[in-house]
Amino acid sequence: MNRASFLTRVRHALGRSEGDPVAPPPPPAPAELVAPTVAAADPAGVVDHFVARCAANAVELRRAPDVDAAVALAGAWLRELGASAVADASSLAAAALAGSGLTRLAADAADVGVTRAWRGVAETGTVVLRSEDGRSAGLLPPTHLALLATADLRAGLTELYAELAAVGEGGLPAQLVQVTGPSRTADIEVTLVTGVHGPGRVAVLLIG
């Protein structure tokens, strides 16, 4: 069926006739996510909350005071996490990988994938990855190390999405992924198992 016939069916279903549909009135305003466990205006509180949520989600977290320290710490951490690694396209991840001395392998063979995290969300302990940096490093290897700057932490999803909505036409990347902890399933007898198709082990190095 073509677009016109398909959409006409919908229009008729709503009791409207041919012609351009009337622009709808604005939808109800988006709700603030009540239960402001994290005050957006309190940066220290935001970081603490993020750290606590990561712990609750079985995400390992370490901190580095600045980028230089982060590269060094990440390198060392990578050596703990595996024998081979892959980095996403970000310079930060590349530097960390280079500093680790680990064997570079393709994403489908490496032990660890190290990526930059474009944003973090304190409310849920989420890191947000961007397709511009590549998708495979944070997806294929069984362990994922994400590098996140505290300046890129947002209090809640509402704040994150306000930013996304403000980006304007054509400004969103091809893909964003909100990553909250390891890959999981409970499809067998509702028994929780981690590490299904995505990484079973997630680590975050928080910078700043």
Added chain:
Amino acid sequence: MKVATDRLKEGARAALRDGELRTALDRATGVFLGNRQAAVAAHPGFEALRVQAAAVKAHLLDHLDAYLERLVDALEANGVRVHFAADAAEAQEAIVAIARAAGARTAVKAKSMVAEEIGLNEALAAAGVTPIETDLGEYILQLGDDVPSHIVGPALHWTRERVAALFHERLGTPLDADPAALTAAARRELRDAFLRAELGISGVNFACADSGTLAIVENEGNARLATSLPRVHVALMGLEKLLPRLADLPTFLALLGRSATGQPATSYVSLITGPRRPDDPDGPEEVHVVILDGGRSAVLADPELRDALRCIRCGACLNHCPVYQQIGGHAYGWVYGGPIGAILDPGLLGLERTHELPHASSLCGACGDVCPVRIPIPDLLLAHRRRAVERGLSPAVERLGIGAFAFAAERPGLWRAATDAGRFAAALLERDGRVQGGWVPVLRAWLAERDLDLSPGPSFRERWRRELQAEGRRGDDGDEA
């Protein structure tokens, strides 16, 4: 999926006799209920979210024509190709054509209920494209040649032993493998499929009309893989799965995870706004969306039923339904079971084939209490029941019985005589303090598994005449003790 919605009673009886299924259902619904309860208790704003979400979805549906236009324009502006399918056949055709054009030999599939609806796997296989289910529950069902029984956990009616036996036979894993080992085996088996497949197929949880963003919610990571690795990605969605704005997502994400599995956030939410950009290191070169009507526009056109299209497929109504808890999903005979199935299937498939489903309910109302978008499910069940009577679909015996009942109940004299006769007959059937009337049709159903004393002496009416009227006149019990 094949429609078998007219075999509810048989299906229910079979389910009740299936001890393994009862154990599995008990466990699954118990865990989901507990997890949801904990998540809701921990989120004081949950009710406000429900109210908001219901309002947004109601608004969306009232203006779905405009929002669909917006969505399609935004998708195309993002470089996504949009296909319109009036029914299952057209949807199959569209996807097969995409698969052929992509030269696909295999297609990795993330979970999609719409794909089940249209029988996509059969169509792909017939066209020489091997569909590979990658969601663990769907993978189990594909290997085991079974169909889903629950929206969120499609294979929850399988015990771990049964899965282990299946994997042992097909994948060579040990017979005593536990869920972790079984999951690891599935991961290994499917990894190669993800890397090789030319085509990835997914559903859509929410399509945001303003930005054209497709949101896919999951825990396993198979949707991320299926929508990132293959060269071509096809997203399949019902025409109602929209949100007006990207900014509506936080509300719905907060509700979906908590309602479905008790999670404040699922492991992954993918936000897809077009195919890979020229400078992207990876990602699909082509993204297609197939929008299916499949009877939805008829439901939209029906003011009494429209609200059913708000559904975000969380499965909470199934988990909380005391009937579903006893009989599971297969008894409903189609993709959508439980309370949502009972109200949606008649809309999509017609009441003639599905009129038993709305009666698989004691009208307890638990479903409506937990629906994150506040679909008034009990009201819709009653509406379908009314329509079944209006269309002459109810059993003749029942029509006659209700007719006779109503006839008597409008005539107090006749009512008294009939009920006195009934109690007299019941007294005749009484032995050992119980009514033994297994040969009387309605009584038989009652007495099969319950005791009944139906002869408690005189009716209330008699007691009023004999004692209470006089007590009243004397002023007995009219004073405080």
Added chain:
Amino acid sequence: MRVALFATCLADQAAPEAAVAAVRLLRHLGVDVVFPERQTCCGQPAFNAGYHAEARRLAEHHLRVFDGFDHVVMPSGSCAAMVVGHYPELFERQPETFALARDLAARTHEFATFVVEVLGREDLSADLRGTRVTYHDGCHALRTLSVAGAARRLLRAAGAELVEAPGHDDCCGFGGLFAVKMPEVSTAMARAKHAGIRATAAQVLTSADVGCLLQLGGSLRRAERNGEGAAPRVVHLAELLWEGVSRRRDPSRGRDPSPGRDPSRGAATGADA
């Protein structure tokens, strides 16, 4: 205050003691109770089964019978919910009857909520001390009306030892015609509540709806006969409270919870004065 009792067809036929107790309790609280004898059925079974034409006829009859009273009280959450929740809807296309229906809905009360919310009474001068009671929340009573709170407050004020059963607000499976349309599922739902009820070690299971009591009492008694465990005494809330009032007046009645009506058991000994 002119108060009419709607006994409900189910109580009238299968559990009259519940309605008797309701009348006595209301009089005990100083309410003049009338029983309009032309009453029959509120129409809920027909309505729930989708027979709106029949339900409308019964509703019109009900409206006529209960015209002119300040309040209509009934020992049933589901019947009250029918009048309150659905009568107006039945007459959407008949403006005059719609107005009457809305008016009646505003004057219709389940028994416990009438006592607590309209009469403003919780203490009935009843004595249920030493009686371990568990309360089953009927679905309509729980969701459409505010019976859950009222019932429990009355029981506590009488000194009953109230113990909540796990799953106390799970549907018992009666659902009116559902119990005979899908009997196996219905009884499975009732049986799913047994363990929780037995776990309370309550002597008495009570509720505000006769249908629920027939269903739960009937399945518990059958299970007891099959050796699955002792069944508590199953009795309507009004009856239980009236027993408490009688006991307070005449303490020589003792604390034995076993005499009295259980709709699923054998013929009564009659616990009332």
